[in-house]
Amino acid sequence: MIDTLESLYPNPGIPLDHKDPYTLLIAVLLSAQSTDARVNTITPLLFAKADNPFDMLKLSVDEIREIIKPVGLSPMKSKGIYGLSKILVEKYDGEVPAQIELLEELPSVGHKTASVVMSQAFGVPSFPVDTHIHRLMYRWNFSSGKNVVQTEKDAKRLFPKDLWNKLHLQIIYYGREYSPARGWDKEKDIIYKRIGRKHL
Secondary structure, three states: OHHHHHHHOOOOOOOOOOOOHHHHHHHHHHOOOOOHHHHHHHHHHHHHHOOOHHHHOOOOHHHHHHHHHHHOOHHHHHHHHHHHHHHHHHHHOOOOOOOHHHHHOOOOOOHHHHHHHHHHOOOOOOOOOOHHHHHHHHHOOOOOOOOHHHHHHHHHHHOOHHHHHHHHHHHHHHHHHHOOOOOOOOOOOHHHHHHOOOOO
């Protein structure tokens, strides 16, 4: 599985456009229950007005909500963006902390969002589990699929730590291309054909 992903996606890029830990944090927060493609159309509009927590606080929650409306869940996300920006300014001099526990204390930042930022902004080995990874770990018989917490534990147990940051991106790209949730063609899913669960 690792060899196949390495041959298909030798250099997987981060699918969310950003330029630093703060803009990545905001983009990941916005991507909850939305698509990366849609987020990438909205973040340039938001970041043109505020690409750091100091400028974000100059906007009101309503102004943020108006800009991010197309990505969905905008009432909750706009409060989260404003709230976490306020904490970053007051507590961390506007810098995003490079510790997962501190990230998880920020409003609207869950474990998966914090893991993505640790992995992609700070290069700390993490294995964020999104819906693609959760689905494929089950299909490929690497995890029981009970919940994302269990799936993350299984992934971290199975895969070498130095591969985590790259591998989670490779699995996301593979899932979109070869093993989607809807319209899945088992014949095209080359990894599933070799190692997958037999009864799906």
